[in-house]
Amino acid sequence: MEETQSPSSDYSPSLLTPTTTTVIPSDLQHRLQYLLNSRPEWWSYAIFWRASPDSSSPNRSPVLSWGDGHFRGAKSIKPHSTTTTNLLFGDLDDELDDPSEGSIDGSFTDVEWFYMVSLTRSFAHMDGSPGNAFASRSMAQQSGRAKARRGRKPGNNNGKATPINHVEAERQRREKLNHWFYALRAAVPNVSRMDKASLLSDAITYINQLKSRVEELEGDERREAKRVKREAEERASVNGGGGVDEEVEVEVEVRVMGGDAMVHVQSRNAGHPPAKLMGALRDMELHVQHASVSSVKELMLQDVVVRVPNNVDGNSLRAALLKRLY
Structure with missing residues (x-):
């Protein structure tokens, strides 16, 4: 087996003496x-x-x-x-x-x-x-x-x-x-090259894309919640503040964005509307990503973000929800 030697610890008296007559460097x-x-x-x-x-x-x-x-x-x-x-x-x-x-x-x-x-x-x-x-x-x-x-x-x-x-x-x-x-x-879903530097760069790009997607969905949710709240307040003001319009039963709006769907449900605050909506989504085997519930006077406002298959459109999802909520 080959010996690995180092002058830091293994040397003999002849090591410092050159074997031939040469000029020893100074540095x-x-x-x-x-x-x-x-x-x-x-x-x-x-x-x-x-x-x-x-x-x-x-x-x-x-x-x-x-x-x-x-x-x-x-x-x-x-x-x-x-x-x-x-x-x-x-x-x-x-x-x-x-x-x-x-x-x-x-x-x-x-x-x-x-x-x-x-x-x-x-x-x-x-x-x-x-x-x-x-x-x-x-x-x-x-x-x-x-x-x-x-x-x-x-x-x-x-x-x-x-x-x-x-x-x-x-x-x-x-x-x-x-x-x-x-x-x-x-x-990381898409890796350009298999070296470490490229892998880290691809991971950073993917994380930034996810952060942008989350910020976009959160912004849409906030805008939708403000719009619904404003419409509910205007409707209550038109009715003179004496209660909710008797004709209001259940209103369902669905917006599909890629693999996610934003569901807005407006109904009377009676009979546990959140439980009914969650039960309908469970029966449809839709995974809930985010949900928020608010009450304005006698109205119940619900906003839910769910994961949906790629071949599902907003109209068919809305019809299926209305069928289960009534």
Whole structure:
């Protein structure tokens, strides 16, 4: 099995000595690249841990934190050399732009995740391999995977999460995000492309369409209620305020808009008109979306929004309601 080595914790005294007589670059990033490329064995990445005083420590002992790094990748996959910024943000841009790379199932390798979560790590005095090597001013070497298997269990690290636990937590988080994207893809009726960026854009468009539809129906309902109330008040005023016109029995108006129908019923406030209307709608197997009931003097005004099949027109629905209400 191929060994994945990092100069952050595994090196020997010969690592800092060039194998050939060459000019060593002066800046840190190029020195890390030179260190990776000058070794005969394959190293996946190099990390420089920078020492700085720990302000939270009473004696201000030094703490090691991320200084810089260079990632080359595992030898078993296509080699590529990249800086930390490109690894974190460049691949993400490709994932959003390229449908093949940015599909819902896309993910990074374990080595890439281990390298990226190292940006958040820090090592105190005698903490981990970097902390021990820095405190003893001596080199430490680790090779193969047996060392990792003999490491401490997560429950015995005094609350400090190891990098491999960070990688596993990140993998679980990405799996949960993938499940959410699958659910979102099932809820959105029209998906233009299968990448994440297009799916989110289509979902936002669909939600805005639903909000506009709801606002339109609510506006129609408010206008209809005002109109009915105004007509009822005018009719009561014409009758001298002494009561409701004796000829008024049941008036039904139906307006069909797409898959919804707005039903307005005006009748005397006697014999529980709302119960009769709900019973009629139940017998017709119409699903009620919204209902409002108001009483003006002796009149009962009812407005109901129901779901209707596509082949139903307003006249046939009104006739069926009148037949059940009388």
